[in-house]
Amino acid sequence: MITALQEILDPSRVERSRSVLTDLGFDNPDLALKNLAHLAGHAGQGGAGLASLPALLDDIGASADPDQALNYLERMAAVSPEPSGLLSRLSDAVPARRVSALLGGSSFLAGSLLEDPDEWIEWLSRRDLLDHARDVLTMLADLYSRIPQGASVESVHSVLRRFHRREMVRIALRDLLGAAPLPETAGEISALAEACVRAACRTAWDFHSARHGTPRFQDDSGAWRISRFAVIGMGKLGGKELNVSSDIDLIFVCSSERGDTTGVAGPDGDVLGRIGNHLFFTRMAETIIRLIGAPTEDGMVFRTDTRLRPEGEKGDLVSSLRSYEIYYESWGKTWERAALIKARPIAGDESLGEEFLALVRPFVYRKYLDFGAITEIRDMKFKIDQSLAARRAAGINIKLGTGGIREIEFLAQTFQLIYGGRDHSIRERSTVPALRAIARRGMISPDERDALVSAYYFLRSLEHRIQFAQFRQTHDLPTGDRDLRVLARRMGYRDGDGVSAAERLMDDYRRHTKTVRTIFDHLLTLPPEGETEDLASEILHLVRGEMPKEEALDLLGRLGFTDPPAALRNLRLLTEGPPLAHYTPGARRLILQILPEALPVVLRSADPDSALARLEAFTEAMGARESFYSVLRSHPKTLELLVTLFAGSAYLAQRLIAQPELFDLVFLEADLLSPKDPLRLQRELASLLAPAQSAEDQARLLRRFVREEEIRIGLRDLVLGVGTL
Structure with missing residues (x-):
């Protein structure tokens, strides 16, 4: 531990200072010395802020990227209206450790702290901030409290983005400090996405119903019914497995496309704004997508992807239950069955969402073993292998690469598609519960299950830590030595016994992916064609x-x-x-x-x-x-x-x-x-x-x-x- 900052900044002891900073983990001790000199200036002579810097420097040295952390701390102090007060608050070990972890763990989140550093430090000083995971209802109540009655769509845009940023800082910090296991981190990110989509759905309904009235239709008996709308989360959102920088896959369903909205009363008593129900719900869906996915000066909430709907980008953005039924009965493909395994209603009318699940269940889980799917599953595997070959030239992709995340997911979904029709116990949305259920039924061995689950947790954690850096949707291991070392430290590895943190990371990566590929080949690879006696x-x-x-x-x-x-x-x-x-x-x-x-x-x-x-x-x-x-x-x-x-x-x-x-x-x-x-x-x-x-x-x-x-x-x-x- 450094006892006094003056010792580090003493010009007569530059070589020793460089050595001390290098031992702390700094790659560029000269730049670190410059940043420390600037911080000393911000802190002022003899202030509490100056006294806090030696202990803070130890926390920074323990972060994934000490150079980055110290640089961002200096920038925070530079933009703070009271830099000495900001640094004084960091004499408290709780915010000091949290801020250091964030600044060294993610340049994207570090950039967020520059926007209002004093407010962020105050929030990060809350003792109970990281104690518990927040579920979707807790997040939603918090979010709704920030949206005033009658708020415009534009103001909700801003509220959603600020709320998302704050929650992602909290979730990332719990992950970086080891306060949350992987399933909890993925669950919180998924809950955040669900809460934001729910708020966007309510905003869209309020906005369009105020202009067009309530959508309704006449049933077969002639009675008027309100047409309902639901948002279905697909993929990792449906499975509560979202990454730090995942897209969210959404599809939209309405109870009926027939009928028109009631319209609204005009100033002269006439009815205005009446439109067809299908147009009404399409506009609702478009508003939800903009609220969540449109980039603004505050960023975006989540990138949205609606291509899992029938006919992809060419299909209607919103379809009725009956339209979904006809499509899946007539043209549904095996990959769509696999996608629907994770489908989960997340917003809108809950009962309609459950009706959708009941409708697609026979399509996803065939009554008897579906032999027709086997050939398509083989084709899907072939396409994966083609993708692997293409990606190898570009570097190591932990999702699509050999023994990667996709192979584990593919294994689980294959067993579910084949056997889920007769065995309800393996109908799990999430990958790990699915693997455990499949093992309980004897379809894979306990050793295979344990190896796959261990590899899945390792690879998904690695995926999170890769994306933490810039919050970009990437699955590639960094190619530069320094970037790989920072990633290894972000994963909790450290140098020791003559082995670097990066080497330890890569040894574990190779061990897990080799095991996954061996199991994958054993369970799914087809016998080679050609040679005969x-x-x-x-x-x-x-x-x-x-x-x-x-x-x-x-x-x-x-x-x-x-x-x-x-x-x-x-x-x-x-x-x-x-x-x-x-x-x-x-x-x-x-x-x-x-x-x-x-x-x-x-x-x-x-x-x-x-x-x-x-x-x-x-x-x-x-x-x-x-x-x-x-x-x-x-x-x-x-x-x-x-x-x-x-x-x-x-x-x-x-x-x-x-x-x-x-x-x-x-x-x-x-x-x-x-x-x-x-x-x-x-x-x-x-x-x-x-x-x-x-x-x-x-x-x-x-x-x-x-x-x-x-x-x-x-x-x-x-x-x-x-x-x-």
Whole structure:
């Protein structure tokens, strides 16, 4: 600790002063000496402000960037009307530590403190400022208290931006000082966004209803109904996972586009301002977007993105419930299903928001395993890999990079899309709760869960600290040595034992991302295409119809089929489909990739002829061949389980062929071969019956449970070699 500032500023001891400042963490001790000399001048001789500087210098040295912190402190003193008083207040350890952390942790927030430094110091001196996280209702009450009755849209613009700035300083400070874990920080930023959108929504409603009246429509009975409006938070806002500098993804919904507003009474008693409901709600949405996202001299609140709505930028900004229903039923894509996993009503009419969620739930979570989505999920993965390749040349991107945040999110969403229809317990908006739920269901191992959660927390914390610097939406690790060192210090790393803070950071980064990529590849990467053995080449030649029939029959006989003509017929049905059936090029490509690997599995089974015949019958029953083949291509173990069942039990095979929706039980192979005690069976049955609305629903679900367990027990018996049913 420096005992007296005069020692540092003594011209005869410059070299020692440089050494002391370097030890404190300053990269440019000469500039630090200049800033200290200016601060001494601001403080005045013999004042309390001057006496506070040595202790304050220790706090600054502990910050992420001491050079930046000291420079901004000098600038604060320079613009303060009472610099000596400002520095005197920093003799208190509480504001001193907070100010130092802010000034060294974020140049953007440091710049904010320059606007009215004395007021900021007074606010930062509050002892209880960082004690607790603030929820959305607390923030909203505080925000509403700052918006006077009848306030103009322009004045609300300013209030929202000042409120956002103050809250972000508080949230960032709690994060930088370690007073809040990552979920709390992301939750507070999300609560701040929600509070601001709610205030903007109320302002927009007041503004437009004062000019156009109330939107209403006539229902089918002829009764007048008020048309409602809601804002849905998507992406990280919906999942309460916002970053320091996130966009907020919004979509807007109204209960009906029919009808007009009531208008308002004019000075002569006539009705003015009547417009169609759809135009009214579109103007409301546009006002909300401007209030939140438009840049002003006070900055902006959050950047807004509305491209997740149907048809993206080309689509209507606001759509009715019925329009959403038609779109998702007719044209909804897998990526839109993934986006809607996190959807959450955040403003407007709460009941309408819940109706929206109920409407999209069957689209997001299909009743049975959605094989059609598997092919699209594979395409999504391919696009991610393309993006990774493009980004590598530009530097390390912790979101899109190998083993990055996107891969963890992608894993969680893939399991949710596939299994969420039948397993309500994994329908979580946030990534970490989703990973934990998926692990509880045995879809990933506890070790995989722990590794993914640890990596996710590390990477998201790193993402926050990268964005703290300038509050820009970037996910790239800095390339300069100094910037990387400052980032490492912002993350809490320090030099020691011959290892720099930056090296420690990068070691942890490489360890986490390597683990994530290993798990990602294990769970989702598809087998490589191309190379085949000689026998596989013969099989390809056979199923393509390029082998004379007699040679084909001879080959099938030599392979071990007792009825080669039936085997040839079944192979051709698998590769070409029945007569007049629509058989996509993708389906044919996939089956030609699968058969070289599938035939040896069939031939090793207890009854190759029955296994192949039942596999063909089951494929026909499934209907969507291309997506089913995608599953088999991606999960060879699933194919083995099916072949075992088809070869070992005519009864179970017929059950599965008659009810192909039971296949999702086979696909959940992690649970399939594990024994279940009565207590576990009771829990699973209770969970399955929970959504039932009637005795008929309960009976239907109970029958399904019995059928599934019958398949599971029988297949477990076959796989473990206990016997044949």
